[in-house]
Amino acid sequence: MKRSMTAATISGCVIWIISLGVIMSCMLPVFIVIGKITSFSQFAVKTTGNFICPDGTIPESYSYKTTTTDDFGNTEPATGVELHCVDQSGTVVKTDPIAYAFLWDGAFAIVGLVISVILAFALAAPLGILIGRLFNREQKPNNATNVEPK
Numbered sequence: 387m388k389r390s391m392t393a394a395t396i397s398g399c400v401i402w403i404i405s406l407g408v409i410m411s412c413m414l415p416v417f418i419v420i421g422k423i424t425s426f427s428q429f430a431v432k433t434t435g436n437f438i439c440p441d442g443t444i445p446e447s448y449s450y451k452t453t454t455t456d457d458f459g460n461t462e463p464a465t466g467v468e469l470h471c472v473d474q475s476g477t478v479v480k481t482d483p484i485a486y487a488f489l490w491d492g493a494f495a496i497v498g499l500v501i502s503v504i505l506a507f508a509l510a511a512p513l514g515i516l517i518g519r520l521f522n523r524e525q526k527p528n529n530a531t532n533v534e535p536k
Contacts (some may be wrong), residue, residue, distance in 0.1 A: 391442040401514045406506035410499070417498030421491040422425045426467050437453035443479050445486075 424430055428447055435445020447467060454464040467487075471480040 402510040407481055409505050410502040413499045413502045417494045423492030425490045430490045431469055434489045435469055443471040443473050445471050475522050477507040
């Protein structure tokens with residue numbers, strides 16, 4: 387009894403790990419892309435600016451024209467976005483071109499990870515039952531084994 391319970395526990399863990407890997411391989415890229423796309427929004431700047439900007443400042447999005455290099459080495463026009471922390475007089479106290487986007491993308495990655503874990507827990511039991519039924523099917527009896535020689 388104890389041996390079969392241990393085998394069931396191990397197989398349940400293996401099924402959960404496999405389902406977690408499959409679900410995460412789909413969910414995490416989706417949430418990271420959503421984070422990348424929305425990181426330029428005013429909502430993202432305001433939300434992450436509350437953590438990055440000093441007290442008494444207001445987070446604002448600042449965009450500017452810049453250039454980037456494509457795969458062939460050609461210079462292409464681009465738009466850069468920064469987080470500016472502005473005090474009451476309108477003076478920029480702090481600028482942050484990267485950390486706010488990493489913080490925003492990381493928050494979306496964590497949300498994707500949490501949803502993946504919840505889905506893996508929810509789907510592990512049905513997957514275990516399905517796999518158990520597939521592998522424990524009754525085999526058709528071989529009629530030749532039941533025949534006794536004369």
